[in-house]
Amino acid sequence: MSRLLIVVDRAKDWAPYYPSEDVLTFDQYLQFSAPASSRVRVINLCQSARYLSRGYYCSLLAEARGHHVVPSVMTLNDLSRKGLFSLQLDELDASVINWLEAAGAEIEPAGDNNHATREVRVRTYFGQAEHGDLKPVARALFDRFPCPVLEVVFRRGKTWQIASMKPGCPADLKGKEQDDFAAAFDRFSSMVWRKPRTRRRYRFDLAMLVNDDEEMPPSDKEALEKFEKAGRKLGINVEQIGRRDYMRLPEYDGLFIRETTAIDHHTYRFARKAEAEGMVVIDDPVSILRCTNKVYLADLLKNNKIPTPKTLILSKDQKDSAEQVIRDLGFPAVIKIPDGAFSRGVTKAEDEKTLRAGLKELFKQSALVLAQEYLYTDYDWRIGVLGGRAIYACKYYMVEGHWQIYQHGGAEVDSGGFDTMPTYEVPRNVIQAALNATRLIGNGLYGVDIKQSGNRVAVIEVNDNPSIDAGVEDRFLGGELYTLIMQEFLSRMEEKRRR
Incomplete structure (x- = not known):
């Protein structure tokens, strides 16, 4: 379990918001200690973030204690250097530029500058902005400079740019600003604002990255629910998250990616951040890198004498x-x-x-x-491998009248039939080829596609994010398949905690 701490200068700074035992003053945080094995997340809301101020020391102490803090010392230092955020905005969406033009107020030209100048001042809260047109900018700034409250000045000379940006704090907010801050904090970390309710205490928290809008996700909704159920039985709180929850990752002990992965994609950034935070990650970034590019994979398999077409x-x-x-x-x-x-x-x-x-x-x-x-075959083998052992096996049949197991081009994607069977009924050379291929990739969860023609076996590809759908890959093992995967997370998270 991770613990969230909110640090303010004085207790009254938090008075407008819902009371929480997780709110500490800076002086209380100085005296705070937590077990070495626990994960602590700190939201630094001190009023001043300048060098050697309380806010600066709060972030500095948090990092020294191994706590995950927002904003970090690096972010505070970056915000103090104008050159890092004086960004040209001419490539922004037209709606953003139009809003700035409409909202901007003219200011007096400075020095020898004779150009008419317009300026807009806004506050963003955890990457959220009051005005809908500014949301892409607020999100981009928060991804680059993670800070609870940012006071941003946009200024236009010949083009719009960010003239200044500095951290803010809740003590400076009034009326509706407090409501906007509270709503953004609610979205950022639901642990704080909702009234506590009685629930089972879990040993670990596991984030499961999903995308509700994905056309062909690795797991359907029923399978995701089965992962959650299997986790709960083992003492793991499995929570579905989306791409907007990037900054919440340190709240968890592990990350399970159930969204189709790619290198130039947020799934890879999630995997990298989770690994950097010391979390257990499946799919880990190295596996994503090695599996998602078929050129790399083809060369890797060939150089290691894995049979392929x-x-x-x-x-x-x-x-x-x-x-x-x-x-x-x-x-x-x-x-x-x-x-x-x-x-x-x-x-x-x-x-x-x-x-x-x-x-x-x-x-x-x-x-x-x-x-x-x-290589013509009626079906492709798919061997699921986890932690170096085969855990499920499927035959995916070609779409009728087509040469692949999926056929694109119509209003819907067609797929062929399937057979799911115990791994001990699969030819030994098929299993061995799958295990040999995955050893070159890593120790995660993989789906190995293999063609078999007589005695010839050929590995087509290794998938780092294999499909696990209810009623398909789990047809033979049922709920045990989900338990096997959650048990692997449990073992790895326990090992991390013992270190």
Whole structure:
């Protein structure tokens, strides 16, 4: 369990807000101590953040004690250096510029500057802004300078830019500003504002990153509920979070990503931050890096003699890429972009014309493209591997009349049937190929796609974020599959706590 502390200069600074035993004065925080194994999060709301002030020392002491503090000393130092935040805003959405133009008040030109100048002063609270048009700016600033209250001055000479920015504190707020601050704090950390209710005490807190708007998520809603239920039985409070909860990560002991991952994506940033916070993470950032790019994965498997289809790595600037595919692979051949998921960005070339057209289209998206020999099978094996052992096995069948297990292009994505079976019924060489491949990636949760043709086994790819849907991957093990995964989190979090 993690504990949240709110530090203010004086008790009366918190008087307008809901009373909480988690509110400490700065002097009380000086005397505060917590068990070495506990996780403590500090929200520093002291009035002054200048160098060697109480606010500065609050953040400094928090970091020295191993507490996770907002704002950090680095943020306070950055906010004191104007050059770091004097940002040009000419690339912002037009709605932001229009709002600034409408809200801005003219000010007297300074010095030799004869240009008419307009200025807007706003406060943001935990990345939230009162005016809807400013929300993207407030979120971006909070991601860069995590600070509970920011007082921002926008100024326009020839273009709009941030003229100044400094930390604020709740003691300076009045009326509606206090309501806005309270609402933003509520969204940022629901632990503080809601009235306490009797509930079971859990040994650990696990954040499960999900995206309700994702078209094809790794786990459906029923499966997510089963993860939560399995966690509760083991003493783990499993809570679903979204991309807006990035700054809340230190509240938890672990992170379980149940959203499709990518490198240039918030899922990777979540994994990096969680790892930096000392949390147990699945998918960890190294696994995401190694699995989501098929070029890296193909080279890794080839150099370690893992059986795969014959594979070529083609460059956009390569003049004879089509000729090389024809010469080395023949037809049909499969071409794919390095970071596609769920069969997206994958084409089967039946002849030279479709090959050249496919390569032209894919090279618009990526400087490198993979080409592989086409291995016909009625189904692909999917072997689920966790912590170096196989925990489930599925056969995913091709869509009827199609060569893949997913078919895109219509109003809905079609998928083939499936069979789920115990791992002991899977051919031994299929299991061994999956285990050998995942050892090169890490020690997390993986789904290994494998084709089997007679005695030949070929690893197609290793997924760092494998599908686990209710009624599919859990068809054989049922609730035990979710317990196995939660038990792995429990073991790792217990190990972290013992260190």
